Amino acid sequence: MWLSRSVRVSLLPSIAKVPPFLPIHNSFFCSHSHSQTSLHDEAVSQFNRLLHQRHVPPIFEFGKILGFLVRMKRYPTAISLIKQMELKGILCDLANLSLLMNCFCHLDKLALAFSVFGKILKRGYHPNAITLTTLIRGFCDKGEVKEALILHDKVVALGFLLDQFSYGTLINGLSKIGETEAAIKLLRIQGRSTVMYNIIIYSLLKEKQSKEAYDLYSEMVINGISPDLVTYTTLFYGFCLVGQVKVAFGFLNEMLSNSIRPDVYTYNILIDALCKERKLGEAKNVLCVMVKTYVKPDIVSFNTLIDGYYLVNKVMNARQVFSAITHMGVSPDVRTYNIMINGLIKNERVDEAINLFQEMHNRNIVPDTVTYSILIDGLCKTGRISRAWDLFHEMRGRNQQADIVTYNSLIDGLCKNHCLDKAIELLRKMRENGVQHDMYTVNILIHGMCIEGRLKNAQEIFQDLLNKGHSPNLYTYNIMINGLCREGLLDEALALWSKMEDNGCLSNVITFEIIISALFENGQTEKAEKFFHEMISRDLLK
DNA sequence: GTAGGGTTAG
Numbered sequence: 289m290w291l292s293r294s295v296r297v298s299l300l301p302s303i304a305k306v307p308p309f310l311p312i313h314n315s316f317f318c319s320h321s322h323s324q325t326s327l328h329d330e331a332v333s334q335f336n337r338l339l340h341q342r343h344v345p346p347i348f349e350f351g352k353i354l355g356f357l358v359r360m361k362r363y364p365t366a367i368s369l370i371k372q373m374e375l376k377g378i379l380c381d382l383a384n385l386s387l388l389m390n391c392f393c394h395l396d397k398l399a400l401a402f403s404v405f406g407k408i409l410k411r412g413y414h415p416n417a418i419t420l421t422t423l424i425r426g427f428c429d430k431g432e433v434k435e436a437l438i439l440h441d442k443v444v445a446l447g448f449l450l451d452q453f454s455y456g457t458l459i460n461g462l463s464k465i466g467e468t469e470a471a472i473k474l475l476r477i478q479g480r481s482t483v484m485y486n487i488i489i490y491s492l493l494k495e496k497q498s499k500e501a502y503d504l505y506s507e508m509v510i511n512g513i514s515p516d517l518v519t520y521t522t523l524f525y526g527f528c529l530v531g532q533v534k535v536a537f538g539f540l541n542e543m544l545s546n547s548i549r550p551d552v553y554t555y556n557i558l559i560d561a562l563c564k565e566r567k568l569g570e571a572k573n574v575l576c577v578m579v580k581t582y583v584k585p586d587i588v589s590f591n592t593l594i595d596g597y598y599l600v601n602k603v604m605n606a607r608q609v610f611s612a613i614t615h616m617g618v619s620p621d622v623r624t625y626n627i628m629i630n631g632l633i634k635n636e637r638v639d640e641a642i643n644l645f646q647e648m649h650n651r652n653i654v655p656d657t658v659t660y661s662i663l664i665d666g667l668c669k670t671g672r673i674s675r676a677w678d679l680f681h682e683m684r685g686r687n688q689q690a691d692i693v694t695y696n697s698l699i700d701g702l703c704k705n706h707c708l709d710k711a712i713e714l715l716r717k718m719r720e721n722g723v724q725h726d727m728y729t730v731n732i733l734i735h736g737m738c739i740e741g742r743l744k745n746a747q748e749i750f751q752d753l754l755n756k757g758h759s760p761n762l763y764t765y766n767i768m769i770n771g772l773c774r775e776g777l778l779d780e781a782l783a784l785w786s787k788m789e790d791n792g793c794l795s796n797v798i799t800f801e802i803i804i805s806a807l808f809e810n811g812q813t814e815k816a817e818k819f820f821h822e823m824i825s826r827d828l829l830k
Numbered sequence: 831g832t833a834g835g836g837t838t839a840g
Contacts, residue, residue, distance in 0.1 A: 347831090348831050349831085350831085351831035351832070352831045353831085354831075354832085355831045355832060356831085358832080382832090383831060383832045384831090384832080385832095386832055386833085387831085387832050390832075390833075416832095417833080418832055418833050419832090419833095421833050421834075422832085422833065425833075425834075451833090452834080453833050453834050454833085454834085455834090456833090456834040456835080457833075457834050458834095459834085459835095460834060460835070481834090482835085483834060483835050484834085484835085485835090486834095486835045486836070487834080487835050487836095488835095489835095489836095490835070490836065516835095517836085518835055518836050519835090519836085520836095521836050521837080522835080522836050523836095524836095525836065525837070526836095551836095552837080553836050553837050554836085554837085555837090556837040556838070557836080557837050557838095558837095559837090559838090560837070560838065563838095586837090587838085588837055588838050589837090589838085590838090591837095591838045591839075592837075592838045592839095593838095594838090594839095595838065595839065622839090623838060623839050624838090624839090625839095626838095626839045626840070627838075627839050627840095628839095629839090629840095630839060630840065631839095657840085658839060658840050659839090659840085660840090661840045662839080662840045663840095664840095665840070691840095693840055694840085697840080
């Protein structure tokens with residue numbers, strides 16, 4: 289029970305009185321929010337009214353609508369409206385043009401953004417920090433942080449002024465490519481803000497560097513920068529991620545005692561944490577608390593809960609939540625279907641999963657790489673290789689790129705269904721398509737070689753791995769040790785086991801199972817018992 | 831009116 293007392297008190301009030309979750313007919317859920325489409329259409333027609341007025345309205349009236357469209361991420365619309373403005377002879381101001389640049393950046397058209405920047409200069413407008421930050425972000429979003437830094441140096445040399453947002457954007461770019469040290473340096477030179485700290489703390493936690501994240505959090509407090517909702521939510525998320533659940537809840541409590549109210553992100557992370565701990569009852573109650581406290585659950589809340597139910601094999605509950613989503617005024621998305629399909633497959637209901645896959649088409653939800661990967665994996669694992677191949681070809685026809693996970697599933701399926709040569713052929717194709725193999729691929733292939741009795745080939749791949757300076761992981765070792773045992777090469781297997789432990793790769797229960805049963809089969813009872821006791825003393829039999 | 835941070839799936 290790690291929901292601490294204070295969390296219970298302030299976050300989960302009167303759980304007992306919360307009505308059953310399904311179905312909830314709460315006016316809160318049914319509040320008539322306009323659909324995205326109708327709001328978009330309304331904005332466009334208002335814009336057109338402005339455009340056709342006898343006297344040109346003040347320019348910021350246009351800007352208001354454009355800004356709204358950008359917030360709705362309707363970039364192509366905003367671009368076309370600005371074009372119409374200019375065609376009508378209404379001159380855009382710096383804000384409009386900065387917004388236009390922003391749209392191009394979001395559509396991954398950096399060159400066009402720069403041409404707008406050229407227009408800004410030509411018209412004699414003085415680019416402000418917003419204009420420049422937009423370009424910096426354009427580079428950063430593409431991962432071209434170096435270019436962003438060069439641009440920064442140039443504009444500073446030219447005397448343009450940047451602000452906290454510009455540096456926040458650079459810090460974000462650096463953090464996202466793993467350059468957290470550089471990000472911290474920039475933070476210390478260019479002033480500190482809550483957001484800057486939040487960005488770096490998040491990156492550190494994503495990389496599981498929880499100590500560094502904690503230190504940075506302490507530093508921010510010492511410097512008098514107040515942690516906010518995002519700081520606490522990030523810390524809560526990150527410490528759950530590294531399994532330090534107590535610390536995580538400590539942050540959640542601290543947030544609540546600072547009178548910062550959780551929002552939908554915080555709640556969703558809480559639901560996920562409870563689900564991962566298999567506490568589905570509590571997770572469901574959190575959803576009820578959200579409703580009670582007027583934080584509207586979104587599609588992530590439902591997706592998370594559905595995934596949680598599948599994790600504990602509660603197919604019925606998962607289905608109930610799935611069918612309740614629409615009643616709550618929320619639309620299922622591609623992830624909802626992916627989670628459902630995955631859950632059904634893991635619960636041995638492949639046919640139902642395929643039905644849902646077909647339902648996606650009716651609902652106009654486009655299956656993505658993950659959808660196909662899940663299905664291909666499920667079909668392979670149930671021996672339906674040819675159906676998996678069909679899907680593999682279908683996804684290409686629908687412009688969904690197979691990625692490393694897709695390939696790995698199919699290669700694994702081929703290996704396990706005695707089509708090793710086809711698997712190797714697919715590996716070649718994968719490389720041709722520019723997809724690099726990973727540790728899973730290597731393990732799948734080594735395993736495939738071993739079960740086909742091609743131990744020599746397996747050893748070659750293993751040696752190749754070592755030669756290239758990669759380190760095998762626990763699974764690689766287990767597969768190799770198992771392969772050696774199968775061929776009766778017990779001494780070699782034990783030698784590899786020692787090597788593995790020397791390399792700091794600790795055995796798990798599977799490793800011991802492989803070795804112990806091989807020793808027993810070979811009549812080496814005494815040695816087998818020694819390993820058995822070693823396993824017990826390492827507390828691996830939990 | 832324009833800009834930076836946090837959540838779910840294989």
